[in-house]
Amino acid sequence: MKINQALDLDEAGLQERGARARERLLQEAMRIFADKGFAKASTREICQAAGTNVASIHYYFGDKAGLYRAVLLCPIEALTSEFANFDDPALSLEEALRCLMAAFLSPVGHGEGDEHAEHGMRLHLREMVEPSATYKELIAQHIQPHHQRVVGLLAKHVGVPGADDDALHQLAFALLAMVQDYCLSREFMKVLAPALLDGEAAVRKVLDRLVGYGVALVAHERAMRAVATD
Template identity: 65%
Template sequence: MKIKQALDFAVEPVEPVEEAASLKGLRARERLIEEASRIFADKGFAKASTREICLAAGQNVAAIHYYFGDKAGLYRAVLQRPLEGMASVFAQLSAPELTLEQALHLFMSALLCPWGHDEQAEWCLRLHLREMIEPTHEYKDVIAQHILPLHTQLVELLARHVGATQVDDALHQLAFALAAMVHDYGMSREFMNVLAPSLLSGDGALDQVLSRLVGYGLALVEHERRVRQGG
């Protein structure tokens, strides 16, 4: 009986040590990003203290070096957070079966929704707004490595739908115009909440906003197509 009990205990499934350590590491990394988002948004990159971030995240002072290399690496990870979900969406823009309307819906929903309405989203939004006033070298790296590929995919999509054989400045301008329409719902949210309180509140509000933005986008692309045809 004792032998059987010992064998039963020996084969009882337990969480592997490596898996437990990996999960613990993922949680620690996530906590650092969460707290860094808040502190960077509040103080900016230069004034934020790595010690303060580690203390808020419940990690030792060496954690940032372990998970991100240095303070700049952590900052880039924070800046990249709202962009992570966009890459998979933008990759779909090249699908030949997509209509322009479907493609614009994918693109605009990706830009409209990543900010969300929770505290984490607000911190990310504030941080990106801060970067527009006080741009850092790290932000330029994020633009080159993560935003440029997304912009390129959008411009190539527009080129196909306006009949352009190669990308030119007018297509870049069109891409900027489309993105700006959507970005404004994040960047100017506080103004909108004062000037038009019901616009972004209530069930289905964002869906209605998105539907109209797609319609405006279709009109812009059609205008560019007609200009190129001499209309």
């Protein structure tokens, strides 16, 4: 019995150390990929920064491309987990938009300390300027389904039966662009309006207004359709 317990403890310890090593690789890879891009980033440099041997990338991720894919996926999964239930039928439109938009704004109120989030944003900005095949694949697999959920939510509140309407896609892009800009343009905002995002209370006020703007956009789309059918 004692031998089995010792073996279980050893195995648990190995798993914990492995999980920590994998997480260090992801964090250091995100920083280095964000600074240098995929092509110029060295796997040796990443492993040295993470305190692991070069073989660890092969062990956990297959190869450099697998590591890069995992690094790109981390912020996407973190974001989508925060708004997982935004289209719950029990939620009002305002509640649904608040759930969705709050997920995008949550890193904004954390100040300067969240370097991991900063690196993730910089890496995704690189990909938005010059998207790789890996990034396009991740968009199709992990972002498009959530976009379709947003469009479905809007179809419900606009009062149309289908979610294949181009205007609804445009409305979804408009709603998310409003809130995404607070992440993408944060450095500009710090210069142009320093108090706007100064602390969590300020960010909550921004969220309140954005939700109101979103509700107004949906009402405008609904009114335009009503006029068109008269």
